[in-house]
Amino acid sequence: MKTLIKNFFLLLGIFLLITVVFSFFAEQAVKPSVVGIETLVNRINQEEVSELIVSGDKVMIILKDGSEEIARKEPSESLTTLLSNFQVDPAKTTDVKIQIKEEDGWNYFLINILPFLLPFLLITGFIIFMMRGIQGSNSKAMSFGQSTAKDFKPDAKNKTTFKDVAGAKEAKEELAEVVEFLRFPKKFHDLGAKIPRGVLLLGSPGTGKTLLARSVAGEAGVPFFHMSGSEFVEMFVGVGASRVRSLFEKAKKNAPCIVFIDEIDAVGRRRGAGVGGSHDEREQTLNQILVEMDGFEPTQNIIVIAATNRPDVLDPALLRPGRFDRRVMIDLPDLKDREDILKVHARKKPLAADVNLKTIAERTAGFSGADLANVLNEAAILAARENRKEILNQDLFEAIEKVMIGPERKSRIITDKEKKITAYHEAGHALVAHFLPLADPVHKISIISRGAAGGYTLKAPKEDKHMHTKAEFISEIAVLLAGHVTEKEIFQEVTTGATSDLRRATALARLLITDYGMSEKLGPRTYGEKEEMIFLGREIHEQRDYSEKVAEKIDEEINNFINQAITKATEIIRSKKEELEKIVATLLEKETIEKDEFEKIVGEKPTK
Ligand code: ADP
Numbered sequence: 001m002k003t004l005i006k007n008f009f010l011l012l013g014i015f016l017l018i019t020v021v022f023s024f025f026a027e028q029a030v031k032p033s034v035v036g037i038e039t040l041v042n043r044i045n046q047e048e049v050s051e052l053i054v055s056g057d058k059v060m061i062i063l064k065d066g067s068e069e070i071a072r073k074e075p076s077e078s079l080t081t082l083l084s085n086f087q088v089d090p091a092k093t094t095d096v097k098i099q100i101k102e103e104d105g106w107n108y109f110l111i112n113i114l115p116f117l118l119p120f121l122l123i124t125g126f127i128i129f130m131m132r133g134i135q136g137s138n139s140k141a142m143s144f145g146q147s148t149a150k151d152f153k154p155d156a157k158n159k160t161t162f163k164d165v166a167g168a169k170e171a172k173e174e175l176a177e178v179v180e181f182l183r184f185p186k187k188f189h190d191l192g193a194k195i196p197r198g199v200l201l202l203g204s205p206g207t208g209k210t211l212l213a214r215s216v217a218g219e220a221g222v223p224f225f226h227m228s229g230s231e232f233v234e235m236f237v238g239v240g241a242s243r244v245r246s247l248f249e250k251a252k253k254n255a256p257c258i259v260f261i262d263e264i265d266a267v268g269r270r271r272g273a274g275v276g277g278s279h280d281e282r283e284q285t286l287n288q289i290l291v292e293m294d295g296f297e298p299t300q301n302i303i304v305i306a307a308t309n310r311p312d313v314l315d316p317a318l319l320r321p322g323r324f325d326r327r328v329m330i331d332l333p334d335l336k337d338r339e340d341i342l343k344v345h346a347r348k349k350p351l352a353a354d355v356n357l358k359t360i361a362e363r364t365a366g367f368s369g370a371d372l373a374n375v376l377n378e379a380a381i382l383a384a385r386e387n388r389k390e391i392l393n394q395d396l397f398e399a400i401e402k403v404m405i406g407p408e409r410k411s412r413i414i415t416d417k418e419k420k421i422t423a424y425h426e427a428g429h430a431l432v433a434h435f436l437p438l439a440d441p442v443h444k445i446s447i448i449s450r451g452a453a454g455g456y457t458l459k460a461p462k463e464d465k466h467m468h469t470k471a472e473f474i475s476e477i478a479v480l481l482a483g484h485v486t487e488k489e490i491f492q493e494v495t496t497g498a499t500s501d502l503r504r505a506t507a508l509a510r511l512l513i514t515d516y517g518m519s520e521k522l523g524p525r526t527y528g529e530k531e532e533m534i535f536l537g538r539e540i541h542e543q544r545d546y547s548e549k550v551a552e553k554i555d556e557e558i559n560n561f562i563n564q565a566i567t568k569a570t571e572i573i574r575s576k577k578e579e580l581e582k583i584v585a586t587l588l589e590k591e592t593i594e595k596d597e598f599e600k601i602v603g604e605k606p607t608k
């Protein structure tokens with residue numbers, strides 16, 4: 001589109017230039033007055049003429065007083081015949097210098113031909129211009145099937161290596177083997193070992209899948225072809241498959257190399273589950289990927305690395321031996337890994353002496369590598385905005401909250417009444433979280449609105465946990481409902497501020513029953529088939545595999561869990577009124593309370 005506009009302006013510019021030049025010459029040509037042949041004859045007879053310059057049909061008359069005039073004759077008739085025809089006295093003409101000049105090409109062209117030519121030129125130009133536009137999109141259509149893979153040739157300076165990936169120890173170990181295959185293929189061939197063709201990286205978004213794939217290429221020093229699953233799927237059927245073909249063609253020319261297919265779930269979803277158009281295209285694309293992978297010569301050292309965060313929806317055909325038979329799980333980083341990731345990203349950032357990345361890691365449970373990189377970046381931006389040379393602890397804390405909940409919205413105007421309600425609401429969350437031994441300890445309470453939240457209470461687990469008990473979940477639901485409960489206790493009314501709390505509490509209660517089998521009444525089984533279906537572009541997630549009666553029971557049990565949690569929360573709020581009031585007073589005064597101050601008010605967290 002840009003070039004189209006550029007072409008148009010170019011054409012317009014040329015047109016303007018021609019007009020200017022044309023009018024300039026035209027003006028010059030018009031300057032001397034045009035006279036008839038009789039006037040010329042008269043002038044000669046009266047001996048006023050000093051010179052005649054003939055060019056084409058034009059006779060330039062230069063008079064003795066220096067002025068100029070132009071007369072026109074028939075082009076075929078010579079000046080002398082013309083003069084004698086008009087019976088000019090030949091004696092009078094002897095004084096007159098007569099010059100015959102070549103016709104001035106440019107002038108002639110501009111004046112006589114251009115006026116006819118110009119419209120033609122413009123029309124032709126316009127047609128060419130249009131044709132080019134059409135051809136442009138045509139040639140794009142022709143290259144649809146070409147792979148748009150970005151390839152990264154090994155670049156000694158900026159290559160990503162395992163050093164850039166912190167944590168992910170198991171994943172790196174698995175992939176180190178792939179690096180070996182790429183670097184010393186002979187070693188494996190000699191022993192008759194078959195080199196794996198595909199490695200599937202599984203992990204939540206931001207856990208470093210792309211980074212790891214790139215670092216494998218960097219470690220092995222081979223080219224890296226990167227393409228995202230969604231790029232294969234275009235509007236037209238068949239494009240995906242031909243892109244796959246061209247991607248692998250490129251790879252074969254550059255072997256040994258790595259082909260990286262990001263978001264493979266976009267094409268590699270379980271086949272046969274979809275209803276609707278886009279489905280066929282995905283199937284063809286997936287088939288083509290499988291065909292290409294099966295077709296590698298054993299000596300061709302191409303390793304396909306694919307990444308997804310939805311292993312549950314992948315087509316089983318992808319996971320068969322000889323295809324993506326290596327699977328590498330990448331978990332969210334644990335405490336130690338988070339610290340290491342922070343260290344990697346703090347390399348080029350000047351941190352103040354008192355910054356302890358371990359405390360930052362403690363506060364960022366559940367953050368992915370990408371989130372952590374983002375925290376450091378946001379902190380650096382904050383420090384730069386205040387013209388500091390170092391990143392302070394407070395910048396990092398602020399950045400964590402920004403990444404976790406959203407930017408502070410200090411300008412949001414809230415009434416005193418709203419402020420008071422928010423203070424009670426957050427104090428309620430904090431109090432219940434503190435006095436329930438199984439809930440995570442409170443780090444900070446704030447009534448400054450941030451992102452979509454009116455206020456917030458930050459909690460962080462003491463250590464990373466991978467398993468949770470039913471009692472922990474009930475405590476968690478109680479903490480979620482505590483804001484709502486407190487509002488009801490104090491104001492005998494509830495506000496819309498608790499909507500998302502209620503939604504999360506309900507969702508969690510349902511999960512306990514349908515997925516974790518934690519309900520006594522409904523027993524240790526799961527309810528509902530979590531199958532992916534695509535219908536008219538919409539995903540339908542759940543399919544019921546239970547009866548209406550059971551659905552009723554599930555609803556009842558959800559209410560049961562919620563009520564238990566409400567009772568628990570209410571008990572705490574009622575028995576700790578004094579602490580509640582103190583927290584609220586402090587919040588209204590300072591807007592935020594940090595962990596230390598909070599613990600001064602409520603005492604140490606009970607462990608039992
Ligand atoms: P994914 O592909 O899994 O969604 P990326 O590989 O794109 O995640 O990671 C995004 C960014 O997060 C990386 O560019 C890197 O800066 C950071 N990151 C993620 N994991 C790590 C890690 N283990 N070590 C260092 N940086 C990481």
Ligand code: MG
Pocket residue numbers: 209210262307
């Ligand atoms: Mg990625």
Ligand code: ZN
Pocket residue numbers: 425429483484497498501
């Ligand atoms: Zn709340």
